[in-house]
Amino acid sequence: MTTTSAPPATPRTKRRVGDRVFAGSATGAGILILIVLAGVAIFLITEAWPAITADSADLPDGKSLASYVAPLIFGTLLAAVIALLVATPLGVAIALYISYYAPKRLAAAMGYVIDLLAAIPSVVYGFWGIAALAPAMVPFYGWAAEHLGWIPFFAGPPSTTGKTMLTAGLVLAVMILPIISAISREVFGQAPALHREAALALGATRWEMIRMAVIPYGKSGVIAGAMLGLGRALGETLAVAIVLSASGGITFNLISSSNPATIAANIALQFPESTGLAVNALIASGLALFVITLAVNVFARWIVTRRAEFSGAN
Amino acid sequence: MSTSLASQDTGQDTGSVRVTRHLPRFAALGLFVAGVVIGALLTLPSGFSIALTVVYGVVLGTLAVHLVSRSVEGRRKATDRLVTTVVTSAFAIAMVPLVSLIYTVLDNGLGRLDSTFFNSSMLGVIGEGGGAYHAILGTVIITALTALISVPVGMLTAIYLVEYGSGRLRRAITFLVDVMTGIPSIVAGLFAYALFAIFFGTGIRLGIMGAVALSVLMIPVVVRSAEEVLKLVPNELREASYALGVPKWRTVLKVVIPTSIAGLGTGVTLAVARVIGETAPLLVTVGIVTGTNLNPFDGRMATLPVFSYYQLTQPGFPPEFGIDRAWTAALVLIILVMALNVVARLISRLFAPKTGR
Numbered sequence: 001m002t003t004t005s006a007p008p009a010t011p012r013t014k015r016r017v018g019d020r021v022f023a024g025s026a027t028g029a030g031i032l033i034l035i036v037l038a039g040v041a042i043f044l045i046t047e048a049w050p051a052i053t054a055d056s057a058d059l060p061d062g063k064s065l066a067s068y069v070a071p072l073i074f075g076t077l078l079a080a081v082i083a084l085l086v087a088t089p090l091g092v093a094i095a096l097y098i099s100y101y102a103p104k105r106l107a108a109a110m111g112y113v114i115d116l117l118a119a120i121p122s123v124v125y126g127f128w129g130i131a132a133l134a135p136a137m138v139p140f141y142g143w144a145a146e147h148l149g150w151i152p153f154f155a156g157p158p159s160t161t162g163k164t165m166l167t168a169g170l171v172l173a174v175m176i177l178p179i180i181s182a183i184s185r186e187v188f189g190q191a192p193a194l195h196r197e198a199a200l201a202l203g204a205t206r207w208e209m210i211r212m213a214v215i216p217y218g219k220s221g222v223i224a225g226a227m228l229g230l231g232r233a234l235g236e237t238l239a240v241a242i243v244l245s246a247s248g249g250i251t252f253n254l255i256s257s258s259n260p261a262t263i264a265a266n267i268a269l270q271f272p273e274s275t276g277l278a279v280n281a282l283i284a285s286g287l288a289l290f291v292i293t294l295a296v297n298v299f300a301r302w303i304v305t306r307r308a309e310f311s312g313a314n
Numbered sequence: 315m316s317t318s319l320a321s322q323d324t325g326q327d328t329g330s331v332r333v334t335r336h337l338p339r340f341a342a343l344g345l346f347v348a349g350v351v352i353g354a355l356l357t358l359p360s361g362f363s364i365a366l367t368v369v370y371g372v373v374l375g376t377l378a379v380h381l382v383s384r385s386v387e388g389r390r391k392a393t394d395r396l397v398t399t400v401v402t403s404a405f406a407i408a409m410v411p412l413v414s415l416i417y418t419v420l421d422n423g424l425g426r427l428d429s430t431f432f433n434s435s436m437l438g439v440i441g442e443g444g445g446a447y448h449a450i451l452g453t454v455i456i457t458a459l460t461a462l463i464s465v466p467v468g469m470l471t472a473i474y475l476v477e478y479g480s481g482r483l484r485r486a487i488t489f490l491v492d493v494m495t496g497i498p499s500i501v502a503g504l505f506a507y508a509l510f511a512i513f514f515g516t517g518i519r520l521g522i523m524g525a526v527a528l529s530v531l532m533i534p535v536v537v538r539s540a541e542e543v544l545k546l547v548p549n550e551l552r553e554a555s556y557a558l559g560v561p562k563w564r565t566v567l568k569v570v571i572p573t574s575i576a577g578l579g580t581g582v583t584l585a586v587a588r589v590i591g592e593t594a595p596l597l598v599t600v601g602i603v604t605g606t607n608l609n610p611f612d613g614r615m616a617t618l619p620v621f622s623y624y625q626l627t628q629p630g631f632p633p634e635f636g637i638d639r640a641w642t643a644a645l646v647l648i649i650l651v652m653a654l655n656v657v658a659r660l661i662s663r664l665f666a667p668k669t670g671r
Contacts, residue, residue, distance in 0.1 A: 022563030026478050029470030030487045033537070036530060037490050040497065043508035093404030101401055117412055119584075119651050121591025122499075123619050124644045127626060128415040131422065140365070174411045181408075205394035228496070235498020237594035238623060264500045264594065271598045279516065286504040290497070297496030301489070 075260030082169025091180030126242030134162030176229035187221025227300030349375025423645030468536025503595030521610025539581025
């Protein structure tokens with residue numbers, strides 16, 4: 001932190017013009033960010049307002065806005081939660097493997113590859129989901145419906161195309177895997193070397209060292225990484241739009257071909273063909289998504305800053 | 315292999331003789347492989363399947379390693395081995411979809427990676443042929459416009475945060491930049507649409523709208539990376555400059571920025587790599603056309619991600635040609651992103667400040 005704060009400017013009777021212009025434009029740029037974020041909220045509300053106040057008969061499907069948005073919110077949360085449940089353990093395992101198990105020389109290369117994967121555009125993940133993952137999942141869905149049908153998640157009838165909620169959740173899991181593992185790797189790498197060496201010197205096995213010295217230190221970092229991954233999964237659009245066969249309605253059935261859509265995917269699919277009040281309704285659902293992701297992100301940041309305050313790292 | 319036990323007498327505790335026993339070096343791997351083989355054999359009666367083999371194999375292999383280690387080495391070592399196999403298997407399983415993704419895109423995309431793809435637009439193309447010339451140019455134009463908006467705003471904000479900012483405003487901006495990083499891309503697109511719809515009427519589609527939407531996504535990335543880099547510039551350099559009577563703005567321009575130019579360049583390149591593949595905001599703001607439109611202030615434009623999406627979902631008839639074009643466009647996108655990442659690495663190598671250290 002010592003290098004962050006600029007030294008106090010020498011008291012000067014007359015400030016130069018260049019200084020004033022430069023300081024002004026830098027401050028202006030900072031304030032512009034405030035304005036943009038406020039603008040996002042204001043313009044979304046302005047454009048969503050006609051749908052919020054409209055008579056329910058005028059809205060698409062002739063339902064009230066709440067019953068239009070509710071299944072979408074449900075679908076968004078369901079897909080994101082599946083993704084999170086799958087990706088968090090795997091992401092932590094990747095981070096642990098790269099940090100503490102992989103051969104040192106290989107570890108750096110693997111970390112770089114994982115970072116690259118985080119940059120692959122979402123539409124490509126959607127392509128992969130529909131071409132490779134969905135067909136590969138169909139036999140499993142058939143098996144699950146037959147043997148696990150008593151669990152509501154696998155009630156069936158199984159989809160024959162594989163375009164199900166579970167597939168969408170898995171694609172999202174693959175997408176957020178690099179994010180979670182990158183952040184976990186970062187905090188695991190920061191675990192104090194002295195603690196780790198002390199644990200090993202006391203005769204701890206590698207796992208005991210990780211459990212005693214690394215996990216307690218990195219726990220909140222992992223949670224923050226998972227929350228950021230959740231934020232991305234909630235807002236992910238095209239991968240879900242391509243992979244999910246959506247028909248509306250609220251159901252916990254993960255393997256049938258009728259699924260609730262997600263907000264983002266629904267906007268991407270409906271927006272280009274929509275006019276009039278339908279556009280306003282879509283923007284209203286976008287506003288809901290904005291609020292949800294905002295809450296998740298603020299929560300994640302709160303965990304991160306709380307950790308920064310309490311850890312001895314700085 | 316597992317039967318030959320290397321035992322050695324170490325640490326003799328008070329009274330009782332403690333014998334620490336180890337499994338031979340490759341025993342764990344051997345046991346794991348044996349577990350996988352048994353798993354493969356188990357799946358044979360009901361028809362061989364790779365997925366089931368992996369599931370059985372991992373479970374059986376992990377169990378075998380754990381049980382043998384437990385009987386030979388004791389509970390603590392066994393737990394350690396259990397976690398090692400679980401973590402390694404999880405890593406291997408996590409790599410499967412990522413490898414599969416690269417393979418699928420290469421397999422499907424290489425077919426149409428020819429000169430026609432780069433030289434022709436989709437104007438009047440039905441069925442075979444056609445390309446992404448218009449979409450590639452559109453992506454370049456919109457991304458350039460995005461960078462033109464985002465880089466000055468992002469850089470100046472970072473300079474404000476590091477060099478000028480203090481107190482509540484600085485904290486508020488830092489927090490909001492964090493929040494902005496998490497805005498879903500589709501919401502950024504809706505924002506740009508809502509903004510322009512208020513001034514130009516509904517149903518509007520312009521290239522510049524896409525640039526505005528992408529800027530909302532790119533600015534926070536630029537700010538974050540630039541802020542980190544500017545913080546690394548040692549204060550001694552600033553103080554030396556002030557001591558020579560150089561005003562603050564010239565210090566920033568002539569000392570701070572040149573020192574950190576490599577990091578700034580890397581950050582901007584990575585930010586461009588992030589937005590170049592964004593599809594959702596362009597879908598709602600820029601739309602798609604079949605012909606070449608190079609004017610971002612006049613009507614719809616084609617962009618590579620949106621082109622790829624529409625070629626896959628609305629391939630026309632017969633569908634295989636459109637789907638092939640979609641995959642090739644996806645491949646080109648991945649190559650672009652990878653190339654930008656490599657360029658970012660090169661920038662940070664080549665332009666790193668030459669220190670005497």
